Amino acid sequence: MATSFTFTISDPEGMHARPAGKVVEKAQSYKSAVSLTDGDKTVDAKRIFGVMGLGAKCGDTITVDIEGEDETAAASELEAFLKENL
């Protein structure tokens, strides 16, 4: 059973290289699988080209799905992290 939440990007430059890098590093720190969905595109949050390839812009609402043994902790930490950094 996956855990999901959504957040809206408020960084005016969208998911560009630096924030994407930070998101990937954070996602990689969990054992769970983490994916990001923007519109009809879903990518692995642990791969930077995937995350940057989303082309997510300011104002886009991203759905984050987390599945795995540490998903509950990962969800709350990731949500706070994304809001803080994007």
Place this chain on the structure above:
Amino acid sequence: MRKIQGTGVSAGVAIGTIHVLDSGDGSVERRVVDDSAAEVQRFRAARDTAIDQLGKLRDKTAAELGEGKAELFDAHRLMLKDPDYVESVEGMITTSKVNAEYAVNGTAEQFAAMFAAMDDSYMQARAADVRDVSKRVIKILEGCDTATQDPDGQHIIAAVDLTPSETVQLDRSKVLGFVTANGSANSHTAILARTMGLPAVIGLGKDFDAEDDGKTAIVDGSAGLVLVDPDEENLKSYQDKKKSYEDHLRLLQELKGKPTQTKEGQTVRLYANIGRPSDVTSALANDAEGIGLYRSEFLYLESEDFPTEEAQFEAYKEVAQRMGDRLVVIRTLDIGADKQVGYFNLKHEDNPALGYRAIRICLTQPEIFKVQLRALLRASAFGNLAIMLPMITSVQEVRDAKKIIDEVKADLRAKNIAFNDGVNVGIMVETPASVVMAPELAKEVDFFSIGTNDLTQYTLACDRQNPNLSRFADPHSPAVLRMIKMAVDAAHEAGIWCGICGELGADLSLTETFLDFGLDELSVSPTSVLPLREAIRER
């Protein structure tokens, strides 16, 4: 003399000899390899070396330019570790039996093409990042040093393009500035040039060849102009320009941290106007003492639908947190007139400046206003925020707006959501009515901020958008100045502060007048902060 026009991405003037960087023609030889497994191993070793180099570059950048700029190299390292990237390179080596250099270059072009095809200029510029990291791996594979060639003496770098890592590695004691044939204003290279204070012109569209090496050039980073082999007249005039620019810059930097105070001891608070949370960086770099005008309408103008409470909250919170104890004045929604937003479905008006806009929309559509106020009040728990109401013409409008603010506060209180109950509420004085009613209005609010652009428009009955009226729309008109004086006097009579957040605040020819009026605060664009402090301190 050759004059080449490009895009200036970093201000200032550089004069010196050109050093053409031999960045090669970018072609990578394709070779067939027999032992694919050995070639994969060769790629992995080069990739590890590149990751290691990027780590060192990260530390150097963090020490010299700050942690924020260094994070770019974290992203670059992740690119080289990305399984999609690695699988693509190793797949090409194995299936096509090609050399590692060729596979890395092919993969880089594939990923770069993905970014180049995106419709957003920031993302398009990321194609350069992929090529940058890949070029590093290729150079290691080829046994070349990745550091840029460095001639003796000071010089101007000319290149087809510069990658961010090449830019960061430029020896700042020797490099005076740089010019490139390609590049975009949104690239990390351009951002780094500004941070490093190197005059730079990009997108010249022309490659410099070996023959240009050693020639004298002038780089005017403000005008985006490059002069190769300048004549005596240009050389002399640019030497003067360079000197006065540098003198002034040095002088202005010395004013950071110093009080905005006249020789007689009169102090004025010097704030910055911003449109986006990211503008805080510039406000802080220019030593603004607060934010006197955060134009919240950008959140609406840049959205395709009403921005959510959460999106607004995050934006306001970020500004509040980054400014710490310093005051941040957030102007509530100022849509209408020259700022149209499709999803508001505003009807066409013959006189939009005198029409349905700003506070008038907020008071008649409180459901929109309340979303913004909730976001703003929630963010008030994270810093020193104040609310500013635009386009006020009557006491009743202020009372109506405050009633809505109180309703939102009551709701937040009932839900135990933190906010600053004592958040200050002020108004923009930008209509003749608000000036005339200033004594009464001052009893209702905590501060006044004069919007001189609209105040000039309404006082002189001159549409701001009509170019035929420029000779009649004089913001220095005694009528406008007298209006400002009346507002300041009324504010002080009631014991509240009064500032200016319109463009007139940065007009150095009026600084003395404003000091005489007793204005408490001037809010200007971040880059006008230090020149204004200089003018005030010299008085």
